Amino acid sequence: MQVTVLSWRDAEHPDAGGSEVFVHEISRRLVAAGHRVTLVTSRPAGSTARSTRDGVLIRRRGGRLTVYLHGLAYLLSREGRRSEAVVEVINGLPFGARLVRRRGLLAVVHHLHQSQWSLIYPGLKGRVGWWVESAVTPALYRHVPMVTVSEPSRHDLLALGIEDVTVVHNGTGSFPVASETSPTPLLCVLARLVPHKQIEHAFETLADLRADHPDLRLDVIGDGWWADQLTAYAAQVGVADLVTWHGHVPDAERDALLGRAWIALLPSTREGWGLSIVEAGVQGTPTIAYRSAGGVTEAIVDGRTGLLVADRPAMTAAVRDLLADPERLAAMSRDARRHAAAYSWDDSAAAFSDVLGRVVRP
Numbered sequence: 001m002q003v004t005v006l007s008w009r010d011a012e013h014p015d016a017g018g019s020e021v022f023v024h025e026i027s028r029r030l031v032a033a034g035h036r037v038t039l040v041t042s043r044p045a046g047s048t049a050r051s052t053r054d055g056v057l058i059r060r061r062g063g064r065l066t067v068y069l070h071g072l073a074y075l076l077s078r079e080g081r082r083s084e085a086v087v088e089v090i091n092g093l094p095f096g097a098r099l100v101r102r103r104g105l106l107a108v109v110h111h112l113h114q115s116q117w118s119l120i121y122p123g124l125k126g127r128v129g130w131w132v133e134s135a136v137t138p139a140l141y142r143h144v145p146m147v148t149v150s151e152p153s154r155h156d157l158l159a160l161g162i163e164d165v166t167v168v169h170n171g172t173g174s175f176p177v178a179s180e181t182s183p184t185p186l187l188c189v190l191a192r193l194v195p196h197k198q199i200e201h202a203f204e205t206l207a208d209l210r211a212d213h214p215d216l217r218l219d220v221i222g223d224g225w226w227a228d229q230l231t232a233y234a235a236q237v238g239v240a241d242l243v244t245w246h247g248h249v250p251d252a253e254r255d256a257l258l259g260r261a262w263i264a265l266l267p268s269t270r271e272g273w274g275l276s277i278v279e280a281g282v283q284g285t286p287t288i289a290y291r292s293a294g295g296v297t298e299a300i301v302d303g304r305t306g307l308l309v310a311d312r313p314a315m316t317a318a319v320r321d322l323l324a325d326p327e328r329l330a331a332m333s334r335d336a337r338r339h340a341a342a343y344s345w346d347d348s349a350a351a352f353s354d355v356l357g358r359v360v361r362p
Contacts (some may be wrong), residue, residue: 003083004037005038006095008067010039010060011053014044017192018110018275023039023089025349033353037056040071042064043061043062043067047060075097087106087107105144105145108147109147113133113270114130117129117133119196145355146162149272150298151167169348174279174283174340177256179255182217186217187216189222190258190266192224197226197266198267198268205312205316218243219261220243221258222248258282259283261280263322263323266293267312267315270294273298274287277299278299279340290315292310301335307322
């Protein structure tokens with residue numbers, strides 16, 4: 001069948017993250033199964049208006065906000081009306097496909113953004129954004145089937161009044177690489193460099209521990225528009241000399257860096273799932289994250305494949321305890337690897353296809 005996917009970013013976007021990886025991995029497997037998939041998304045500077053990746057046709061129009069108008073315009077076009085299924089990825093703001101489409105519509109929501117709205121847009125703009133997400137979207141999409149990536153996100157959506165929510169976990173395309181663990185203590189953060197990832201907390205942990213562990217270092221893997229502020233903050237707390245900035249790297253290099261680290265940190269305010277947790281786990285690296293962040297409570301088996309903590313001081317204490325207990329750290333490494341092996345994009349795509357078939361079927 002012909003499937004149209006509306007998403008504000010594609011996997012090649014400079015600010016792409018876990019949501020875009022999910023969309024691409026599912027879309028390319030739909031193509032492999034014989035479907036025709038068109039992804040309608042925004043067009044960042046320097047990108048082409050049209051391209052094909054892994055059989056997925058990508059149409060890029062508009063910017064951060066105007067992409068929503070272009071998405072609706074495409075659905076109303078002759079080509080868009082031929083689609084038997086429309087998958088709308090709601091990342092804070094909806095495209096509003098429900099206004100022009102009654103059948104064959106499936107929404108994808110990774111997580112709610114209440115904490116991000118107030119963090120990135122303090123004041124009226126953030127309150128309006130959260131009102132749209134928490135009131136307007138549920139009123140419009142209450143009866144539209146939805147897919148999300150974790151049980152905590154499912155519970156959040158049900159609490160807003162959405163009636164039909166199915167969990168399809170993220171998979172992973174990573175494989176264990178032959179990477180030697182760093183001989184000296186090494187932490188890592190794999191994330192987009194944006195405010196709600198709170199990478200500043202990793203710098204504060206590093207500052208608190210450097211007296212007891214003078215050889216402790218931190219790898220930051222990823223890029224984003226908050227990079228300059230993070231660089232300045234690392235200098236402010238006195239750990240600039242302990243941080244290595246790798247930027248956005250190819251998957252193989254990412255996996256090698258994850259495999260060298262002793263512990264991964266994910267101090268994010270909110271995650272639908274935490275794809276980086278599983279990617280680190282594949283390489284045998286346990287992750288410490290905040291229990292309040294939502295989907296991470298499923299991606300991490302607390303005490304076995306990583307640790308869930310309450311706040312930044314607790315994260316520091318957890319790192320200190322693991323560095324002092326190499327046997328426990330080694331056991332977590334083994335369990336993290338076994339746990340991550342249970343997730344695959346093929347399984348995710350099969351589950352997603354089941355939901356999509358239910359939506360399209362008369």
